[in-house]
Amino acid sequence: MTENYDLAVVGGGILGLAHALAAARSGRRVVVFERDARANGASVRMSGLVTVAGHAAGGATRRAKRSRDVWAEVCSQAGLRIEHEGLSIVARRAEAATALEAYAATEPAPGCAFYRPDDAHALFPQFRGDIAGVFWSPDEIRVEAKSALPKIAAWLEDTHDVAFRWETAVTAIEGDVLRTSRGPVSAQAVVVCPGDDFRTLYGERLAAAGLTRAKSQMLRVRYEEGFELPGAVATDLSVPRMPGLEGLDGVEALRARLEAEQPEHIQHGVVMLASQSADGSLVVGSSRTLEATPDPFQSQAIDDLILEELAAVFGKRPKQILSRWTGTYAFSVDRPLFVEAPEDNVRVVIAGAGAGASAAFAIGEDVVADLFKAG
Template sequence: MADTFDLAVVGAGVMGLAHALAAARAGRRVVVIDRDARANGASARMSGLVTVAGHAPGQMWRRAKRSREVWAEVCAQASVRIEHEGLAIVARRPEAATTLEAFAATEGGAGSSFYLPDDAHALFPQFKGDIAGVFWSPDELRVEPRSAMAKIASWLEEAHGVAFRWETAVIGVEDGEVSTSRGPISAEAAVVCAGDDFRSLFAERLSAAGLTRVKSQMLRVRLEDGYELPGAVASDLAILRLPGFEELDGVAALRARLEAEQPECLANGVVCLVSQSADGSLVVSGSRQADPTPDPFQSQAIDDLILGEFEAVLGKRPKQVTSRWIGTYAFSSERPVIVDAPSERVRVVVAASAAGASSAFAVAEETIAGLFGKG
C-alpha cells in the first residue's frame, strides 16, 4: 500500500524545506522527496546570505522581510548558526553613492543608513581606497548553506514529523499521487520545488515562463588570521543586480560609468559579495552567465575579475584560495519567483533568481495557505 500524506514536496532545497515547514505548522502530514542523498543544488552552493535590502518594492520586499523573520526562528530552533548579520554596500563611485543614499530614504531602506566617506572610513576601516560612501543594512543574515540545509531537514523530521525520501526520483505528479522510482506516494496535494530542473516535471507549462539556467563562479579564500568583516560586503557592481534600485537616481549614470570602466565585469555578471564563516574564511561570489546548459568549468579570467573587485574594496588580495566551485540556479528576467498551478491540488514553485533563500519561507506560507486554507 502506498504511503499517504497531506502534502508531498518534491525537492529538499530551501524552497522545498520551507513548504514542508509551512505545511507542518498548519498541522499537515508531510513527505519531502529528493533524488539525491542530501540537498545539493543552489541552496547548498550559493553564499547562504538572506537579504532584505534591494528587493523590488511591494510583494518581493514583503516576502523578504517575512522570510528573514522565519529564518531567525528556524535558526534558533534547528541549531543553525547565524554566521553574521548585516550588509555593507561600498560605493566606489559617486554615482553609486547617489543611488544608495536615495534607497536608504525609501520604505525598502527602512532601518538602513548611508554614511559619507569620513564616517564610512571611521566605521568600516576594512574598506580601503577612495570610496564615496557606504550603505549599511542591519537586516541581512548568513548561514553556512550546506550544514544549514542538513540541520533544517533533521529538525523538520524530529520536531515536526516530516518524512524524507532521499535518493528517490519523482517521475510524475498528479492530484492524489506522486509516482517515484521507489513506488507511488499518496498525497492530498503536492508542491514541486525542483530548483533549476524545470525540464523534468511540467516542462511544457514552465516553457512559457522564459526560464533559463545561470552559472555562478564561487570561491572560498583566506586573508590573515584575525581578519573580521562587519557583515556581508558588496561593491557597487551589485547595485545593477538589485531590482529595488532600478528606478533610483544615479543608476543610469552608474551603469554608463561601469560600462566604460569595467565592461568585462558587466559582460560576465560579476559582482563581489563577500561573507565570512566561523573559521574566518571568506566566501566570495560571484558571476552570472546564462546558458540553457551551463558548462561545469571554472574560468580563471572570471575568478580574476571577482578577486580584482575584492582587492579594490578590501585593499588586499586573498592569502589563499581554498576552494572554487560552480553554482547554478533558475533565472527569469520577468519574475523572481514563479508559482504555477497545473491542477487544483498541485503547485510548481521556482525561485527564478538568486533570491530563493530570501523569499522561500514567505512564498511557502502563501502557497500552503492557497492549497489548504489559512485555518
C-alpha cells in the same frame, strides 16, 4: 500499501523545506522527495546570505522581511549558527553613492543608513582606498548553507514529523498519486520545487515560461592577516541589479559608467559579495552566465574578475584560495518568482532570480495557505 500524506513536496532545497515547514506548522502530514542523497543544488552552493535590502517594494520586500524573521526562528530552534548580520555596500563611485543614499531614505529601507566618506572610513576601517560612502543595512543574516540545509531537514524530521525520501525521484503526478522511483505515494496536495530542472515534471509548461539556467562561480579565500567583516560586503556592481533601486537617481549613470570602466565584469555578470565564516575565511562570489546547459568548468579569468573587485575594497588580493565551485540556478528576467497551478492540487514554485533563500519561507507560507484555503 500506498503511503498517504496531506502534502508532498518534490525537491529538498530551501524552497522545498520552506513549504514543508509551513504545512507542518499548520498540522499537516508532510513528505519531502529529493532525488539526491542530500540537497546539492543552488541552496547549498550560494553564499547563504538572507537579504532584506534592495528587493522591489511591495510583495518582494514583504516576503524578504518575513523570511528573515522565520530564518531567525529556525536558526534558534534547529541549532543553526548565524555567522554574521548586516550588509555593507561600498560605493566606489559617486553615482553609486547617490543611488544608495537615496535608497536609504525610502520606505522599504527602515533602519538602513548611508555614511559619507569620513564617517564610512571611521566606521568601517576594513575598507581601504578612496570610497564615496557606505550603505549599511542591519537586517541581513548569513548561515553556512552547506551545513544549514541538512540541519533544517533533520529538525523538520525530528520536531515536526516531516518524512523524507532521499534518493527518490518523482517521475509523474497523476491526481493525488505521485509515481516515484520507489513506488507510488498518495498526497492531497503537491508542491514541486524543481530548482533549475525544467524537464522532469511539467516540462512543456516550464519550456513556455521564459526560464533559463544561470551558472555562478564562487570561491572561499583567506587573508593572511585576520580581520572581522561588518556583515556581508558588496560593491557598486550589485547596485544596478537591485530591483529596489530601479529608477533612483544615479542608477542609470552608474550602469553606464560600469559598462565603460568594467566591461568584462558586466559581460560575465560579476558582482562581489563577500561573507565571513566562523574560521575567518571569506565566501566570495559571484558571476552569472546564462545557458540552457551550463558547462561544469571554472574559468580562472572570471575568478580573477571577482578577486579584482575584492582587492579594490580590501586593498589587496587574499593570500589563499581554499576552494572553488560552481552552482546553477533558475533565472528569469521578467519573473523573479514563478508560481503556477498545472492542476488544482499542484503548485510549481521556482525562485527565478537566485534569491531563493531570501524569500523561501514567506513563499512557502503563501503557497501552502493557497493550496489548503478551502480546508
